[in-house]
Amino acid sequence: MTARPIYLDNHATTRVDPRVLAAMTPYFLEEYGNAGSVGHLFGEAARDAVEQARRSIAASVGAEANEIVFTSGATESNNLAIRGVLQQRRRRGDHVVSVTTEHKAVLDPLAKWARSGFEVTLLSPQQQGADHAGQLDPQQVADAIRDDTALVTIMAANNEIGVLHPLAEISRICRERGVPFHCDATQAVGKMELDFDALGVDLASFTAHKFYGPKGCGALYVRRRGKRIRLEPQIDGGGQERGVRSGTLNVPGIIGMASALQLCLAEVTTEIPRQAALRDQLLLGLQTAIDGVTLNGPLCTPPLRLAGNLNVSFAGVDGEALMMNVREIAVSSGSACTSANPEPSHVLQAIGLSEDATRSSLRFGLGRFNRSDDIEFAVTHVSAAVTRLRKMVKPT
Ligand SMILES: Cc1ncc(COP(=O)(O)O)c(C=O)c1O
Structure with a gap:
């Protein structure tokens, strides 16, 4: 039987x-030196491990x-990339292109x-109902x-509908237009093979806690080969990270991030089809058990969508109420990272x-530790709760 919840x-x-965790533990208990400490063995051991x-x-x-x-994570990486580039390039222009989702x-x-005078163009991706719903057409970027x-x-x-944007084309x-390209790769790193250099990306953000590593540890890829990207530091202090990001390095976190990423990449070719099969089992199971289940975002066919992502609306049911009725299953109605904000998902509205x-949507995020009987359990309990809630709101 599956462990609950x-x-x-x-x-x-x-x-x-x-x-x-096993790879990180020695860096809490034995090799706990500051990677910036010079002249003693603890500091040197920490620094060697960080560089490795x-x-x-x-x-x-x-x-x-x-x-x-x-x-410290993808939020900081995104802020460093965006502010760091814009402050450096202020004289070159004051216009930024991004996407509503x-x-x-x-x-x-x-x-x-x-608000400080820059102009931001937010592109609108393909709309719900299209096979590529949520995806940006590279031509939109060219035109903007x-x-x-x-x-x-x-x-x-995308963290809500799992849609993958065509990064190489963008x-x-x-590159042709001489504009730096930053990519928030938080939901993609560890879930697929990514080569930022080959893709031509100039800056990319990611964070360990999305790929079975610890929270509070992330990274920013900043291109130095070919066209070197210059960043204005956003945190000043001890001059760590070549002065771009001061602050004592999170040694166990960094060791954990490296170990987590290695494990993901060793398993990625088997994990993608395995998670996609579980996701398809979940969608089919829900649609067979109850009516009015609509897939939100792109089709589930590769390479349109993250293998572990499913986002569906249940007609006539409030997503928050549904979550409260399936307490043994942890899902999300909207984006957990913005859960302080009770507004309905800006991503779903944008498509x-x-x-x-x-408001009637739920996001399921499948991962390494899920098995087929978790999906069976979710189908049974979610469909029962939807049926119950629909009966409650139906006039007699
Ligand atoms: C696409 C995306 N970017 C950034 C973040 C923020 O990451 P962190 O929690 O490491 O700050 C998240 C977290 O959900 C995310 O999904």
Whole structure:
């Protein structure tokens, strides 16, 4: 029997893999030196381990070691990339291109910049009902770039509807027009093979807790090969990370991130089809058990959608109420990262869902530790709760 409750919220965060925890533990208990301490063995051991982890992380994402800047997570990486580039390039222009369905960790810094006089063009992706719903057409980016465009920032995979944007085409356009391209790759790193150099991406954000590593540890890839990207530091202090991001390095976190990424990439070719099969089992199971289950976002066919992502609306049912009625299953109604904000999902609204359909949606995020009987359990309990809630609201 499956352990209860069942965790199907792997886009919000993931369980630390026990193998990752084992790799991290010595750096809490034995090698606990500050990687910035010179002249003693503890500091040297920590620094050697960090540099080894940096090389390993870089190799996993098509980067050189000196192109990786450690941060506290993807929110910080996005802020560093966006503010860091815009402050550097202010004289070149004051226009930014992005997409309406970005995470708040991109949209909010952009909104702040817009208030200080920058112009932000937010592109609208394909609408619900299209096979590629949620996806950006690269031509939209080409049409939006102007002579004064200082940055393009487009995510790799959406955290709510799992849609994958065509990064190689977008970065080719940016390169041709001489505009730096930042990618929030938070939901994609560890879930697929990514080579930032080959893709032509100039800056990319990611965070360990989305791929079975610890929370509070992320990185920003900053291109140095070919066209070197210059960033204005956002945190000043001890000059760590070549002065781009001061602050004592999170040594166990960095070791954990490297270990987690290695494990993901070793398993990715089997994990993608396995999770996609579970996701398809979940959608089919729900649609067979009850009426009025609509898939939100793109088709589930690769390479349109993250393998572990399912977002559906249940006609006539409030998503929050549904969550409260399936307490043994952890899912999300909207984005957990913005759960302080009770507004309906801006992503679903941006792809054209009505407010009712948006409010009746649930996001399932499948991951490494889910098995087929978790899905059976979810189908049984979610469909029973939907039926119960529909009876409650039906007039007699
Ligand atoms: C696409 C995306 N970007 C950024 C973040 C923020 O990441 P962190 O929690 O590491 O700050 C998240 C978290 O959900 C995300 O999904």
